[in-house]
Amino acid sequence: MRVKFFIAKVLSFVPDKLFSIIKYSLYHKKIPNLNGSSFSEKLLSKKCGLMGSEEKQLRETVTDRLLVRDFVEKTTSGVDLIPLLWSGKVFTKKVWDGLPECFVIKARHGSQMVKIVDKNKCQFNEVYNATEEWKKTDYYLLGREWVYKNTPRELVVEEFISFNSDVPPDYKFFCLNGKVELVQIDLERFKDHKRNLYSRDFEQLDVKLIYPSGEPTKKPRLFESALGIAEKLSQEFDFIRVDLYILDEKIYFGELTNFPENGLGAFEPQSYDQALGAKMRSNNA
Structure with missing residues (x-):
């Protein structure tokens, strides 16, 4: 990428x-x-x-x-809208601590910037670093999809919806x-x-x-x-x-x-x- x-x-x-x-x-x-x-x-x-x-x-x-x-x-x-757990500019340790064991974090301003998080399998720093990389990413420039050009480079966290214990x-x-x-x-x-x-x-x-x-x-x-x-x-x-x-x-x-x-x-x-x-x-x- x-x-x-x-x-x-x-x-x-x-x-x-x-x-x-x-x-x-x-x-x-x-x-x-x-x-x-x-x-x-x-x-x-x-x-x-x-x-x-x-x-x-x-x-x-x-x-x-x-x-x-x-x-x-x-x-x-x-x-139904998948329940929104948090949205904002910076994914802090305080935000991490307040979230459930499993959740989905996404960038507002592009596709493919999505991570399914299981706290038993990954650490805060791993998720934080990924979100910081997302925010540096000008997704519009990659494919010239103008719809992303003015979208704020921020984050949303949603509840993880499982289906027979899978996505x-x-x-x-x-x-x-x-x-x-x-x-x-x-x-x-x-x-x-x-x-x-x-x-x-x-x-x-x-x-x-x-x-x-x-x-x-x-x-x-x-x-x-x-x-x-x-x-x-x-x-x-x-x-x-x-x-x-x-x-x-x-x-x-x-x-x-x-x-x-x-x-x-x-x-x-x-x-x-x-x-x-x-x-x-x-x-x-």
Whole structure:
């Protein structure tokens, strides 16, 4: 990761739009058309900031791990927010002492800066040092996702939600114009990452997105409720990915994602990229 950030700093002189187009070309192996009809091209146009000021402000708000909680509470019911245990600028020993044995600490200003903490397995200094590194990190510069540029470099701590003594499966709902069109399920993402893709009717698709498919997943009892929640949360967007944790009796909110895989994830087969894009009508069209 440090090497990636070093390279990002070296290339900081390259304009965001040009940087994103070049990276897209390398990952998707084609030169994009910002007015193109595929899903990845439409996502790229948004990553290049081709939208109105109100939409930009909304996308910045829902990216912030703290501010998005208010958005969720105002937008829908039936979904639980993972209890917030603490938020602030500096993770001190006093804060550590006041937290339970297990918790999850995250940075507000970027993805991948997340740590599941078990006090029986790690020490305060280890967690503190990690959070200090996070705060030094300009996550926006790494992938030029402008939604992170103005987010405060602060921390949030949430309760650890277990699922059969493990991390719960992560359900990611791709919502296009307020309707779920694709469901991504990530399995064992901290061990041997697998990824299954499903239709809104929970039919497994013969489509791959970066990771290999895993064993078929049983449809959760609360899947239809989660689908409705995702669609309510997505009503103001032409595209947003709604991430939820579906447990036996509860649905927990995870996050709202503007640019999945930084817009660089290529579907296999490529024809699915076109098919998904055909279902997306841009708010700026």
